Amino acid sequence: MKLIEGSDLAVSFGNNVILDGVDLAAEEGELIGLIGENGAGKTTLLRVLANLLPAKTGEVRFRGDNLHAFSRRAYAREMAYLPQVAVSHWPLEVRHLVALGRLPHLDPWQKLAGADLERIETVLRWTGTLHLATRTVTTLSGGEFVRVMLARALASEPKLLLADEPVASLDPFHQLQVMELLRDIAKRGACVLVVLHDLALAARFCDRLLLLHAGRVMADGAPEAVLTPSNLKEAYGIVAEFGERDGTMYLLPWCRLDTGLDEGGGKA
Amino acid sequence: MTETALPTPAITKPAPLYPLVILLVMALLVLAAFSLALGKVEVPLLAAAKGMLADGPPLISILLAEIRLPRTLLTILVGGSLGLAGAALQGLLRKPLAAPGLIGISSSAALGSVLVFYFGFAEAFFLALPMGGIAGALLVVLLIYGIAGRDASILTLILAGVAISSFASALTSLALNLAPSPYAAYEIVFWILGSVADRSFNHVAFVAPLMAIGWVLLLRTGRALDALSLGEETAATLGFHLPRVRFAVIVGTALAVGAAVSVTGVIAFVGLVVPHLLRPLVGHQPSRLLGVSALGGAILLLAGDIAVRVFSPGLELKLGVLTAMIGAPFFLYLILKTRREMR
Numbered sequence: 001m002k003l004i005e006g007s008d009l010a011v012s013f014g015n016n017v018i019l020d021g022v023d024l025a026a027e028e029g030e031l032i033g034l035i036g037e038n039g040a041g042k043t044t045l046l047r048v049l050a051n052l053l054p055a056k057t058g059e060v061r062f063r064g065d066n067l068h069a070f071s072r073r074a075y076a077r078e079m080a081y082l083p084q085v086a087v088s089h090w091p092l093e094v095r096h097l098v099a100l101g102r103l104p105h106l107d108p109w110q111k112l113a114g115a116d117l118e119r120i121e122t123v124l125r126w127t128g129t130l131h132l133a134t135r136t137v138t139t140l141s142g143g144e145f146v147r148v149m150l151a152r153a154l155a156s157e158p159k160l161l162l163a164d165e166p167v168a169s170l171d172p173f174h175q176l177q178v179m180e181l182l183r184d185i186a187k188r189g190a191c192v193l194v195v196l197h198d199l200a201l202a203a204r205f206c207d208r209l210l211l212l213h214a215g216r217v218m219a220d221g222a223p224e225a226v227l228t229p230s231n232l233k234e235a236y237g238i239v240a241e242f243g244e245r246d247g248t249m250y251l252l253p254w255c256r257l258d259t260g261l262d263e264g265g266g267k268a
Numbered sequence: 269m270t271e272t273a274l275p276t277p278a279i280t281k282p283a284p285l286y287p288l289v290i291l292l293v294m295a296l297l298v299l300a301a302f303s304l305a306l307g308k309v310e311v312p313l314l315a316a317a318k319g320m321l322a323d324g325p326p327l328i329s330i331l332l333a334e335i336r337l338p339r340t341l342l343t344i345l346v347g348g349s350l351g352l353a354g355a356a357l358q359g360l361l362r363k364p365l366a367a368p369g370l371i372g373i374s375s376s377a378a379l380g381s382v383l384v385f386y387f388g389f390a391e392a393f394f395l396a397l398p399m400g401g402i403a404g405a406l407l408v409v410l411l412i413y414g415i416a417g418r419d420a421s422i423l424t425l426i427l428a429g430v431a432i433s434s435f436a437s438a439l440t441s442l443a444l445n446l447a448p449s450p451y452a453a454y455e456i457v458f459w460i461l462g463s464v465a466d467r468s469f470n471h472v473a474f475v476a477p478l479m480a481i482g483w484v485l486l487l488r489t490g491r492a493l494d495a496l497s498l499g500e501e502t503a504a505t506l507g508f509h510l511p512r513v514r515f516a517v518i519v520g521t522a523l524a525v526g527a528a529v530s531v532t533g534v535i536a537f538v539g540l541v542v543p544h545l546l547r548p549l550v551g552h553q554p555s556r557l558l559g560v561s562a563l564g565g566a567i568l569l570l571a572g573d574i575a576v577r578v579f580s581p582g583l584e585l586k587l588g589v590l591t592a593m594i595g596a597p598f599f600l601y602l603i604l605k606t607r608r609e610m611r
Contacts, residue, residue: 047501050501052505072509075507076505076507077507081501081505083499083501086499086502088498089496089498090362090547090552090554093551095279096282096551097498100494100495100497100506112281112282117279117280
């Protein structure tokens with residue numbers, strides 16, 4: 001049985017069709033990159049899977065049951081969602097902010113117990129933010145803040161992690177760190193669905209890529225099978241340079257198609 | 269990397285709240301005793317307490333039980349309601365400048381009561397006045413949430429509050445303008461100025477149950493308000509049903525503040541100042557702010573009521589006037605402090 005499945009998902013706002021018959025299935029242990037041009041529907045798909053947005057047609061099944069069968073709280077114990085623009089409206093201490101990730105497991109008046117604190121310490125260590133535990137979130141750098149927010153999402157021990165562009169604002173060191181972390185999370189048995197714009201990171205770290213284009217799934221499979229020159233041309237309108245190191249493919253977006261530049265570069 | 273070189277703090281439980289709570293409760297008790305003892309007739313509290321049990325000087329017992337005790341109790345209830353409602357509203361809207369007075373809830377609750385009084389419903393049935401206050405408050409919280417609930421800026425929120433406050437005040441002034449008699453005009457002025465003087469046990473009995481329901485609704489939202497620190501979508505994915513949370517805060521605020529204003533008139537700025545002062549002491553966590561804000565509100569209002577009695581015996585300064593005189597400059601200070609956000 002798949003952990004999460006979506007079939008024939010469609011979403012539209014007014015006359016704008018955002019998702020149009022999207023099918024996907026993901027298992028525990030998979031790190032899946034959700035890629036596609038701006039406006040392809042990646043965030044919308046993530047929000048549908050997070051039960052934040054109802055699909056107009058189609059259904060989402062978690063462990064084989066329709067999502068409607070789960071209470072918000074029951075699903076919150078299984079799934080964690082990291083929004084594109086994560087915020088903290090109050091200047092909380094890092095450890096208190098990460099502790100919010102334990103809320104799905106706490107009864108209304110129940111306090112944090114030893115197991116909760118251990119989990120918080122673990123996720124802070126994973127994300128390399130343990131030394132920030134007593135800092136106020138407003139004093140963190142952009143990269144530190146993203147990693148703390150990722151720790152918050154991991155604090156609930158999710159079986160499914162939906163992360164919307166978690167590495168977009170990070171420097172290369174921390175991009176690699178977060179991608180390695182996501183791969184570890186998947187190896188530990190969770191399913192990780194991550195929206196990425198960096199195709200090189202997507203190719204390098206993801207087990208599988210799901211390429212969205214204009215609200216539809218254009219390709220779904222191993223990075224080598226999805227990031228083909230023709231797919232890149234059609235979905236992004238770009239040409240990429242490809243290479244290989246230690247048997248792993250990498251690529252570098254090189255030029256746009258509509259500039260008149262060809263693969264060799266040249267005149268402006 | 270530098271990260272591993274730094275010492276790593278162990279994750280411990282959040283510091284317990286009870287030292288702060290005990291401190292606040294003690295302050296509240298001292299002020300309450302002072303409030304009972306204070307007045308034209310000196311009351312030896314210990315002797316009076318004995319007198320109530322045995323048959324001491326009956327006048328003093330009556331004075332205590334009929335005049336000062338209701339006044340003190342009402343001050344505590346109203347101050348607590350304003351502080352708690354302020355903390356909950358700020359948590360729901362995630363804005364430090366949200367407060368029942370500022371966004372027009374108090375003035376429309378006053379208008380609700382004034383209308384009930386003006387059209388003569390007050391005598392019609394027992395709970396008409398508080399009901400009028402609550403209806404006025406409810407209407408405005410819904411309106412404010414409709415305007416500012418999603419992602420409106422602080423500016424939008426405050427401007428909407430200014431507009432609503434002005435409109436409610438204008439209608440209250442209209443009722444004052446058209447008052448059929450000087451006696452009626454005097455009664456209406458009471459809601460504008462705000463006071464806890466000369467309240468009886470009837471007033472307390474009137475509003476206490478309504479406030480209690482409001483308090484329960486507000487206090488239960490603590491965890492959800494914590495989750496809302498991360499924004500509405502993340503709070504929803506943490507398992508909270510946001511419409512239910514909004515309902516609890518809106519109805520709870522309307523019940524607590526509406527009932528308070530209907531018996532004391534507008535007492536401004538308590539709901540703004542108290543949560544703001546206490547927030548740093550509870551690590552800025554919305555759930556931990558709720559209870560202590562109720563205590564803090566009661567303390568602040570008791571202190572204010574004692575101050576008006578000490579500094580202006582004879583022609584007593586109205587409590588609402590005093591809190592406005594202290595609160596408004598504080599509000600200005602807050603605006604200056606959060607100026608960057610206001611842009």
